[in-house]
Amino acid sequence: MSEQVFVMPATELAKLGLKSFDKIHYQSSPEELVQDSLRIGEGVLNDTGALMIRTGEFTGRAPKDKFTVKDELTENSVHWNDFNIPIEPKYFDIVYKKMIDYLNRLPEIWVRDCYACADPRYQMNIRVVNEKPWSNLFAYNMFLRPTEDDLDSFQPDWHVIAAPGLKLDPKECGTRQQNAALVSFKHKMILIAGTGYTGEMKKGIFTILNYVLPHDKKVLSMHCSANMGKSGDTAIFFGLSGTGKTTLSADPNRKLIGDDEHAWTDDNIFNFEGGCYAKCINLTEEKEPEIFRAIRPGAIVENANFFPGTNKINFDDASITENTRVSYPLSFISNALEPSVGHLPKNIFFLTCDAFGVLPPISKLSPGQAMYQFISGYTAKVAGTEAGVTEPKPTFSACFGAPFLPLHPGKYAEMLGKKMQEHKVNVWMVNTGWTGGPYGVGNRMKLKLTRAMITAALEGKLNTVEFETHPVFGVAIPKECPGVPSEVLFTKNTWTDKNAYDEKAKYLGSLFIKNFEKYASGVSQEVLAAAPKV
Ligand code: ATP
Ligand code: MN
Numbered sequence: 103m104s105e106q107v108f109v110m111p112a113t114e115l116a117k118l119g120l121k122s123f124d125k126i127h128y129q130s131s132p133e134e135l136v137q138d139s140l141r142i143g144e145g146v147l148n149d150t151g152a153l154m155i156r157t158g159e160f161t162g163r164a165p166k167d168k169f170t171v172k173d174e175l176t177e178n179s180v181h182w183n184d185f186n187i188p189i190e191p192k193y194f195d196i197v198y199k200k201m202i203d204y205l206n207r208l209p210e211i212w213v214r215d216c217y218a219c220a221d222p223r224y225q226m227n228i229r230v231v232n233e234k235p236w237s238n239l240f241a242y243n244m245f246l247r248p249t250e251d252d253l254d255s256f257q258p259d260w261h262v263i264a265a266p267g268l269k270l271d272p273k274e275c276g277t278r279q280q281n282a283a284l285v286s287f288k289h290k291m292i293l294i295a296g297t298g299y300t301g302e303m304k305k306g307i308f309t310i311l312n313y314v315l316p317h318d319k320k321v322l323s324m325h326c327s328a329n330m331g332k333s334g335d336t337a338i339f340f341g342l343s344g345t346g347k348t349t350l351s352a353d354p355n356r357k358l359i360g361d362d363e364h365a366w367t368d369d370n371i372f373n374f375e376g377g378c379y380a381k382c383i384n385l386t387e388e389k390e391p392e393i394f395r396a397i398r399p400g401a402i403v404e405n406a407n408f409f410p411g412t413n414k415i416n417f418d419d420a421s422i423t424e425n426t427r428v429s430y431p432l433s434f435i436s437n438a439l440e441p442s443v444g445h446l447p448k449n450i451f452f453l454t455c456d457a458f459g460v461l462p463p464i465s466k467l468s469p470g471q472a473m474y475q476f477i478s479g480y481t482a483k484v485a486g487t488e489a490g491v492t493e494p495k496p497t498f499s500a501c502f503g504a505p506f507l508p509l510h511p512g513k514y515a516e517m518l519g520k521k522m523q524e525h526k527v528n529v530w531m532v533n534t535g536w537t538g539g540p541y542g543v544g545n546r547m548k549l550k551l552t553r554a555m556i557t558a559a560l561e562g563k564l565n566t567v568e569f570e571t572h573p574v575f576g577v578a579i580p581k582e583c584p585g586v587p588s589e590v591l592f593t594k595n596t597w598t599d600k601n602a603y604d605e606k607a608k609y610l611g612s613l614f615i616k617n618f619e620k621y622a623s624g625v626s627q628e629v630l631a632a633a634p635k636v
Pocket of ligand 1 (some may be wrong): 343361382383549
């Protein structure tokens with residue numbers, strides 16, 4: 103194997119304030135980063151050769167600790183809310199200095215140049231500075247990888263600096279607690295301190311792209327997965343966390359474009375990322391072969407455990423977190439599209455994991471219903487693990503991605519609405535959640551059946567069947583679907599207590615209506631008419 107030696111951009115790193123370049127690992131290969139992680143005792147290999155790491159105290163994102171610097175650029179453009187929390191510029195300067203001082207005191211650090219956006223017209227170069235080698239490997243897996251030639255002339259547009267070991271003093275730093283992620287559009291920097299959760303880097307870049315693309319480039323950015331059929335027909339899958347974007351886009355019969363973050367331009371769909379970040383909980387080779395087989399050398403498995411006395415992963419073990427994850431480059435999926443740029447979409451799926459067990463497993467939406475559902479962004483999680491608490495917790499997250507959207511949701515909705523009209527796409531709502539009753543009574547829809555429904559929709563097999571209107575949600579439910587027993591299609595049929603179903607449906611409908619109040623004045627009559635009838 104030939105050793106690759108890259109020239110470190112020393113002058114530029116010095117400008118950041120970094121010193122002593124002999125301790126900076128620049129553009130290390132995945133093999134080197136795995137070795138470095140093992141050497142410092144922060145990882146082990148499993149029996150298939152993937153790197154197993156622990157992210158520490160944080161095993162998920164910390165949305166309450168993500169701040170956006172409020173300055174002349176952002177003051178009037180960012181939609182300040184629970185997810186876009188302002189912080190004064192002076193605190194950015196303080197945290198920045200602390201991070202550089204901290205990094206300068208460490209025995210070694212890792213720096214990598216990479217980029218986001220697979221369409222060269224929108225390429226955004228990123229320089230990532232990490233305290234940990236496994237964070238740097240995550241950046242290698244998840245962002246796009248420049249060629250040697252690209253690196254010769256590489257100029258970073260944005261910097262991500264991540265120091266999980268640096269604990270901030272909230273008083274001094276203007277933060278809520280010891281961990282924080284600070285985004286400065288002026289400095290084009292994301293500072294991550296006090297948390298080792300790798301997803302902060304990924305979703306940090308996603309957040310800024312959700313500003314830059316629609317605001318500066320008139321391009322719609324979306325929290326969705328995407329794949330393309332043999333005839334070049336693209337499908338996109340919107341949905342909040344855990345609804346099935348990653349699982350359902352990994353379809354052996356279709357080429358994967360990406361599992362989480364895309365843009366829709368005038369002439370294509372492109373992926374922002376160069377990798378996937380899949381959930382591992384209850385993973386089996388039988389149900390999710392593509393993801394299971396991606397757990398191999400180069401992949402990073404986060405916060406999972408082995409069966410005692412072995413180095414075999416116990417995918418059912420949620421003792422560290424339910425949110426066990428694996429990151430890997432897109433090429434680990436056998437049928438990934440390269441580069442990840444696809445045709446304009448023919449089908450849009452809104453994925454929801456309805457733990458109330460009300461919504462039909464697949465239904466077709468009118469244009470008005472599509473806008474209504476997009477703005478609502480509904481899913482329902484299973485409530486906490488406290489004994490006896492079984493009531494699902496509804497979440498409404500505008501555009502299926504409120505935590506990552508710096509602009510007003512209306513901006514994304516308007517752009518999507520125009521595109522849906524212009525391109526006459528089919529829009530489907532797919533409930534990957536409960537059937538046969540709510541959580542505690544019924545069961546989650548079988549993955550095999552959800553896949554069959556999506557395949558039928560994509561192959562046009564639902565174009566010729568009869569539909570029935572849902573009495574509350576007004577959506578069109580196909581009366582038959584290849585590979586799916588008909589009784590499953592009508593959720594009410596799967597409940598033993600039909601009255602209970604009707605009541606739950608009305609209750610869920612009322613939650614939608616209540617949530618929509620804040621948008622009602624800004625949408626058309628057609629969208630308003632798509633509200634549930636309770
Ligand atoms: P995130 O935004 O957090 O990455 P995601 O939308 O990509 O979330 P997935 O990683 O695809 O979500 O998670 C879906 C999970 O639900 C997987 O663990 C999958 O095995 C499980 N699952 C169970 N039943 C179904 C089903 N019918 N359809 C889809 N996923 C299902
Ligand atoms: Mn995902």
